[in-house]
Amino acid sequence: MHVLVIEDDIATVEHLISGLSAAGHTANWAYTGADGHVLARERTFDTLIIDRMLPDIDGLSLVLALRAEKVDTPILILTTMGGVQDRVDGLNAGADDYLLKPVALDELAARVRALGRRYKARGESRLEVGGLVLDKFDRKVTRGGREITLQQREYQILLVLMENAGNIVTRKMLIEQVWNYDFDPKTNIVESHLSRLRTKIDKDFAVQLIHTVRRSGYSLHE
Numbered sequence: 400m401h402v403l404v405i406e407d408d409i410a411t412v413e414h415l416i417s418g419l420s421a422a423g424h425t426a427n428w429a430y431t432g433a434d435g436h437v438l439a440r441e442r443t444f445d446t447l448i449i450d451r452m453l454p455d456i457d458g459l460s461l462v463l464a465l466r467a468e469k470v471d472t473p474i475l476i477l478t479t480m481g482g483v484q485d486r487v488d489g490l491n492a493g494a495d496d497y498l499l500k501p502v503a504l505d506e507l508a509a510r511v512r513a514l515g516r517r518y519k520a521r522g523e524s525r526l527e528v529g530g531l532v533l534d535k536f537d538r539k540v541t542r543g544g545r546e547i548t549l550q551q552r553e554y555q556i557l558l559v560l561m562e563n564a565g566n567i568v569t570r571k572m573l574i575e576q577v578w579n580y581d582f583d584p585k586t587n588i589v590e591s592h593l594s595r596l597r598t599k600i601d602k603d604f605a606v607q608l609i610h611t612v613r614r615s616g617y618s619l620h621e
Contacts (some may be wrong), residue, residue: 400445400515402426405435405461406477407454411500415448415477418504424511432456439465444472445515448507451478451489459492466493473514477502486581497581509567517562526561529608529621531600533561542600552577553596560609560619569616593617 402424406412416426427444429435432453439447447465451458462474475496476489489497495517496510524536531542538554540547549557555577560568570589574580578588597609610618 400424400511401443402446402448402511403429403435403438403442403444404448405429405432405439405453405458406448406450407431407452408450411450414504415507418507419511421504422508422512424508430454432458432461436461436464439470439472440468445518446511447472447474448477448511449474449494451476451480451485459488462489462492462494471518473518475510475514477507483581496575506569506571509569510572512566513563513568513572516564516566526558526564528561528564528619529606531561531608531619533557542604547599549596549599552592553599556592556596557600557619560617563619565618565620567612567616567618572616 402419404412404415404426406415406428407430412428416428419426427438429438432455435449449458449461453461458476458478462476465474473495474493475498476494477498477500478485479500481499486497495514498507498510524534526533526535531540533540535558540549540554540557556573559573559576571583573589574583593609600609601607606621608619608621610620612618
């Protein structure tokens with residue numbers, strides 16, 4: 400993925416770019432909101448990482464401006480402002496994801512990868528992995544030509560897994576994207592829904608598609 404980091408703290412930038420590079424991403428850097436605004440409009444990036452506290456413009460104002468100009472590149476806000484209302488304001492402004500500093504580089508790289516894959520999948524109505532097909536327009540799921548009936552949460556989990564096929568989807572990502580929680584409910588809500596989903600998707604087939612990645616999350620692949 401090609402990433403634009405809009406951040407004024409040099410030490411933070413060096414830390415982020417080092418982690419992104421180690422994960423196979425490439426990154427450009429803009430020190431100010433104005434410079435980042437120009438780059439985001441004039442060049443093609445897979446993801447924008449925007450600090451909320453920039454020296455010349457509030458990060459949310461930059462997000463609003465980009466969205467008003469029809470720049471639809473996925474945006475991840477990176478900030479120390481972790482209140483519920485802060486997160487709500489960021490997502491309402493048009494951001495796709497919201498992470499707090501300091502951030503674990505593995506998680507940042509995974510979220511960048513997930514955002515890029517979801518962006519590429521936006522125009523695709525049909526997702527397919529190993530004979531498992533999800534049609535987003537009809538909300539229909541089949542495997543081997545046989546229709547599979549899913550509950551709402553099960554469908555949403557499967558959609559996230561298929562949009563990130565081959566990559567790790569963390570429990571935290573599912574909680575945020577499926578349940579819209581900005582906290583861990585400390586229950587087995589994810590595990591119980593995934594167990595039911597796995598039964599419906601994999602039980603009657605020789606090849607398992609939904610895999611648990613120990614201490615990391617889940618992945619859908621052949």
